[in-house]
Amino acid sequence: MNTKRFLCAALGAICSLAFMQAQVRTEQTFEKGWKFTREDNADFAKPGFNDAKWQNVTVPHDWAIYGPFSINNDKQEMAITQDGQTEAMEHAGRTGGLPFVGTGWYRLNFDAPSFEKGKKATLIFDGAMSHARVYINGQEAGYWPYGYNSFYVDATPYLKPGEKNELAVRLENERESSRWYPGAGLYRNVHLVVTEDVHIPTWGTVITTPVVEDGFARVNVKTDLVMPEGKNVGNYRIVTEILNPEGKRISSDDRPGDKLDGNFFNQNFVVYRPSLWSPENPALYTAVSKVYDGETLKDEYTTRFGIRTLEIIPDKGFFLNGKLTKFKGVCNHHDLGPLGGAVNDAAIRRQIRILKDMGCNAIRTSHNMPAPELVEACDEMGMMLMPESFDEWKSAKMANGYHKIFDEWVEKDLVNLIRHYRNNPSVVMWCIGNEVPDQWNGNNGPKLSRMLQDICHREDPTRPVTQGMDAPDAVVNNNMAATMDIAGFNYRPHKYPENYKKLPQQIVLGSETASTVSSRGVYKFPVTRQAMKKYDDHQSSSYDVEHCGWSNLPEDDWIWHDDKPWAIGEFVWTGFDYLGEPTPYYTDWPSHSSLFGIIDLAGLPKDRYYLYRSHWNKDEETLHILPHWTWPGREGEVTPIFVYTNYPSAEVFINGKSQGKRTKDLSVTPENSADSASTANFKRQQRYRLMWMDTKYEPGTVKVVAYNDKGEAVAEKEIHTAGKPDHIELVADRNEIKADGKDLSFVTVRVVDKDGNLCPDAQHLIKYSVKGAGTYRAGANGDPTSIELFHLPQMKVFNGMMTAIVQSTDKPGEITLTATGKGLKSGKLVLMSK
Numbered sequence: 001m002n003t004k005r006f007l008c009a010a011l012g013a014i015c016s017l018a019f020m021q022a023q024v025r026t027e028q029t030f031e032k033g034w035k036f037t038r039e040d041n042a043d044f045a046k047p048g049f050n051d052a053k054w055q056n057v058t059v060p061h062d063w064a065i066y067g068p069f070s071i072n073n074d075k076q077e078m079a080i081t082q083d084g085q086t087e088a089m090e091h092a093g094r095t096g097g098l099p100f101v102g103t104g105w106y107r108l109n110f111d112a113p114s115f116e117k118g119k120k121a122t123l124i125f126d127g128a129m130s131h132a133r134v135y136i137n138g139q140e141a142g143y144w145p146y147g148y149n150s151f152y153v154d155a156t157p158y159l160k161p162g163e164k165n166e167l168a169v170r171l172e173n174e175r176e177s178s179r180w181y182p183g184a185g186l187y188r189n190v191h192l193v194v195t196e197d198v199h200i201p202t203w204g205t206v207i208t209t210p211v212v213e214d215g216f217a218r219v220n221v222k223t224d225l226v227m228p229e230g231k232n233v234g235n236y237r238i239v240t241e242i243l244n245p246e247g248k249r250i251s252s253d254d255r256p257g258d259k260l261d262g263n264f265f266n267q268n269f270v271v272y273r274p275s276l277w278s279p280e281n282p283a284l285y286t287a288v289s290k291v292y293d294g295e296t297l298k299d300e301y302t303t304r305f306g307i308r309t310l311e312i313i314p315d316k317g318f319f320l321n322g323k324l325t326k327f328k329g330v331c332n333h334h335d336l337g338p339l340g341g342a343v344n345d346a347a348i349r350r351q352i353r354i355l356k357d358m359g360c361n362a363i364r365t366s367h368n369m370p371a372p373e374l375v376e377a378c379d380e381m382g383m384m385l386m387p388e389s390f391d392e393w394k395s396a397k398m399a400n401g402y403h404k405i406f407d408e409w410v411e412k413d414l415v416n417l418i419r420h421y422r423n424n425p426s427v428v429m430w431c432i433g434n435e436v437p438d439q440w441n442g443n444n445g446p447k448l449s450r451m452l453q454d455i456c457h458r459e460d461p462t463r464p465v466t467q468g469m470d471a472p473d474a475v476v477n478n479n480m481a482a483t484m485d486i487a488g489f490n491y492r493p494h495k496y497p498e499n500y501k502k503l504p505q506q507i508v509l510g511s512e513t514a515s516t517v518s519s520r521g522v523y524k525f526p527v528t529r530q531a532m533k534k535y536d537d538h539q540s541s542s543y544d545v546e547h548c549g550w551s552n553l554p555e556d557d558w559i560w561h562d563d564k565p566w567a568i569g570e571f572v573w574t575g576f577d578y579l580g581e582p583t584p585y586y587t588d589w590p591s592h593s594s595l596f597g598i599i600d601l602a603g604l605p606k607d608r609y610y611l612y613r614s615h616w617n618k619d620e621e622t623l624h625i626l627p628h629w630t631w632p633g634r635e636g637e638v639t640p641i642f643v644y645t646n647y648p649s650a651e652v653f654i655n656g657k658s659q660g661k662r663t664k665d666l667s668v669t670p671e672n673s674a675d676s677a678s679t680a681n682f683k684r685q686q687r688y689r690l691m692w693m694d695t696k697y698e699p700g701t702v703k704v705v706a707y708n709d710k711g712e713a714v715a716e717k718e719i720h721t722a723g724k725p726d727h728i729e730l731v732a733d734r735n736e737i738k739a740d741g742k743d744l745s746f747v748t749v750r751v752v753d754k755d756g757n758l759c760p761d762a763q764h765l766i767k768y769s770v771k772g773a774g775t776y777r778a779g780a781n782g783d784p785t786s787i788e789l790f791h792l793p794q795m796k797v798f799n800g801m802m803t804a805i806v807q808s809t810d811k812p813g814e815i816t817l818t819a820t821g822k823g824l825k826s827g828k829l830v831l832m833s834k
């Protein structure tokens with residue numbers, strides 16, 4: 001045993017990998033020590049530039065999320081024709097009212113590892129918003145305009161091995177370039193990878209599972225190799241080991257490269273009794289590949305993958321591992337609410353946990369490339385993914401949108417997306433666009449669709465391709481829809497049957513659905529179905545009866561996907577509220593965030609969450625009552641009660657008096673509920689929610705008793721009229737976090753009465769202090785009209801609630817969060833950072 005091996009054996013397996021990799025491949029992620037300015041000067045790229053006065057920041061960093069909010073930030077004077085606007089009008093808050101427009105510079109001094117001539121250094125950006133110009137020691141090393149994509153630049157010619165180096169990045173965001181808040185800056189991670197002259201390039205492996213049968217799977221691993229001129233893979237040898245989900249080696253293959261393969265190794269494996277990846281069983285295998293030149297190790301590369309099958313069967317639907325699977329999906333924008341675009345693993349995993357609890361099985365990354373952290377979390381936690389690429393192709397939606405760079409960049413952008421994520425089992429289809437105006441543009445739409453889909457197939461022949469189309473008649477007539485592997489329609493589910501009949505695929509995906517609007521804890525009376533309804537308070541009703549001119553209520557989608565085998569499921573607009581696009585409050589400042597979310601900007605479920613949960617999560621009980629029952633002044637007035645439950649029937653009691661029993665009406669079909677009277681009278685809703693439209697308010701207790709299909713009382717729940725606000729309740733999503741300076745605990749803050757009932761009208765200003773091994777990171781209350789700054793340790797609760805976020809430092813220890821508010825007993829919570 002040589003010394004190296006001995007050391008590693010003593011320190012354990014993790015060390016062994018890191019140590020071996022340190023020999024042939026090093027990776028640094030540049031998080032700390034960055035300098036930042038919003039000024040702009042070509043000298044900033046120069047070596048030795050004195051940036052001492054610039055702001056100290058850590059990356060991922062979103063420069064605009066710190067505000068201040070203003071109606072003048074990216075004010076857009078235009079007509080949104082897709083929303084039916086015919087004349088230009090002033091839009092407020094369409095991009096969140098945050099200062100993302102303009103330039104920003106980042107500079108970093110870093111130590112490069114020492115390496116001999118011939119080795120390669122690659123700088124990888126997971127995403128940089130936007131028009132990134134990268135300078136290494138004063139020389140421009142690369143440019144990438146699209147802010148959502150990952151890209152890499154060859155740093156070798158500019159880097160000084162073993163010395164201090166200077167990295168400078170200039171970013172610029174144009175006005176009128178986005179329809180939502182895009183974030184700004186180095187909002188995703190930056191990595192430096194140093195490899196030997198012979199190495200596996202970035203995203204250089206392709207793992208497929210060409211055969212998955214009962215009892216075994218064939219796994220094919222293709223590994224690209226970059227090597228000196230005049231060499232081919234025949235000069236090298238590859239050893240690949242396959243590890244099962246428990247990390248145990250189950251197969252290995254040691255073979256010389258075949259010069260006929262040019263620049264890649266081709267290896268085949270058999271995995272017996274594979275554990276198939278699915279949302280319920282997110283089993284991950286690992287391929288560890290080592291490349292040798294003779295006996296010398298040249299590179300070591302790890303690829304995670306899954307074994308699973310995907311199939312689209314005309315008329316029958318989407319099958320995952322042979323099992324009929326409907327997409328119970330949500331669309332999400334990339335921002336993480338109060339954290340803005342700055343990517344954070346804990347925040348992403350919290351989102352996925354909340355969605356999974358709702359029964360959601362898929363995310364569409366609308367309308368652009370996801371962060372690697374999201375894809376990895378979906379792989380690990382079991383969430384199917386539909387990564388999307390563009391909101392615009394050749395024809396403009398925004399004056400400074402993607403159309404300006406489409407011709408030059410579209411292929412490069414698509415290639416990077418697919419190469420980056422083609423081994424991730426959570427990715428089940430690619431989406432090449434969203435409601436592109438090329439739908440109407442002569443032959444452009446079908447031709448471009450075919451071109452982009454062909455690129456996807458070339459880069460990844462294993463996954464179907466879709467796009468979200470909102471012009472059903474146009475795209476059926478011009479064959480744009482027929483071109484796609486999967487025709488994805490945004491909204492207008494009543495058109496599905498007609499499209500289904502005309503389309504060769506014989507399946508229809510609801511690529512974007514619902515766009516129901518609501519504000520957490522806000523209830524409007526009388527309870528009537530409304531489109532584009534506006535109120536003076538800039539909120540929408542949480543009775544879940546309001547939507548946009550082009551959209552509908554959740555049940556108007558469900559009924560199709562439940563009853564028609566060819567309707568393969570949906571992606572609801574949206575899972576979480578996002579910054580920007582406060583439709584229907586286009587011009588009404590302050591309005592800085594959407595009302596579409598099933599979950600608000602603070603990550604707090606709205607009532608609608610329980611409606612989806614009652615339908616999607618078949619494994620757990622849902623029994624939810626709305627509205628709250630604290631309505632001073634409404635005594636004797638009609639105050640409808642809705643119950644969202646997965647039980648077929650329920651009975652409501654107000655202060656012990658039965659208000660009658662309601663049962664879901666399963667006789668409702670898409671066909672017998674299509675007329676306008678049925679729509680207005682909530683006929684489809686009666687199949688899925690239980691509604692008492694005539695109940696009158698009196699203070700006290702609302703109790704619901706749920707019955708199973710045998711008529712047995714099986715569950716009950718009560719809500720109570722709240723008394724005076726008494727104290728602040730703090731509940732963390734995770735009480736123990738990692739002492740890595742990045743981990744977050746999301747604390748739900750509630751103003752409650754002495755018995756712990758939520759005070760649904762409370763709007764107290766709460767002030768926070770954090771002591772010990774953590775800091776206050778940000779907060780959000782889910783109020784789309786609030787323009788309080790997220791990062792300040794104080795905020796008003798919105799309808800009694802908000803979320804406060806605590807971040808660890810890199811020292812372990814206790815973290816104490818204290819919350820105080822006028823007239824309230826304060827709250828205190830102790831977290832552990834390890």
Ligand code: GAL
Nearest residue numbers: 434435470490512515548573
């Ligand atoms: C769609 C669009 C989304 C969002 C949504 C709001 O047309 O794809 O990005 O704007 O409408 O309903």
